[in-house]
Amino acid sequence: MNESQSILQLCRRLWRHISLKKRSNFGLLFVLMIVVSLAEVISIGALIPFLGVLTSPEFIFNEPQLKPILDYLGILQMDQIVLPVTVGFVIAIVIAGSLRLVFLWASTRLSFSTGAELGNGIYRKTLFQPYQVHISRNSSEVISGIITKSTMVIVNILLPVLSLIGSVVMIVAIMSMLILISPFISII
Template identity: 40%
Template sequence: MLQLAQGFWTHLAARRKRQLVVLLVLMVLASFAEVLSLGAVLPFLGVLTQPEKVFSYPAIQPVLAWLRITRPEALLLPITVTFIAAALLAGGMRLLLLYAQAKLSHAVGADFSYQIYKRTLY
């Protein structure tokens, strides 16, 4: 399998190699966005069920002071907006990754088809 991948890599044009590297970076960014959206679930559920308990944690007091939140019930809106933003970001990154993968795979297939046809003719 490794030999097949190496053979595949040697037949790619320099442009496609750069595009594959960009796609790899996009995959890593999409993975981080997924982790962010999954990590936002627990704080969201915690604020929904027990806002008073979450409000009393000393680690989030600087954030609460910066947001000027003085009541536990006021935590619901910022946490909800953050959760929605994280979910939308992860979904958007997933769609962008799917689009980039499909476009690049079609381009690589077209390049290979062109080379095969050209070598068959000559």
């Protein structure tokens, strides 16, 4: 059995011990991952018009498909187009960054609350053991062991797996956008 199979098996075994409420929270976190990825794609996509306006605003200004938008915004001259596009670009970046922070907060909070739930479950099972088992052990060592193991699960399994899944979702979204826009250049 190789390393990746053992990690996958550990995750499957861990999943069985997580409550249904936490599982649904993990599902909501996955939806948030997708939203964050889409925001990243939009912020990357906003870079091209921003650079286009900075380098050659006349190209954007003379584009027939953009005329209705420019007319709606009341932009009549080329020098008026830089500010709205810059503001739009900054807004896209701020929204993407804010969503990334919300995802980081949510994944950390969910990981630690899941670890606390697992620790409580382990402690509860320990409490319901026979009296003879309790008198043969030091209770502070039991509690310390439970806290240590729960923290190891959080730090070594939950947080890295959530980070990995989030990164994979983001890479897939960005690569899909690049392939959709320009398949030949994206493959190179």
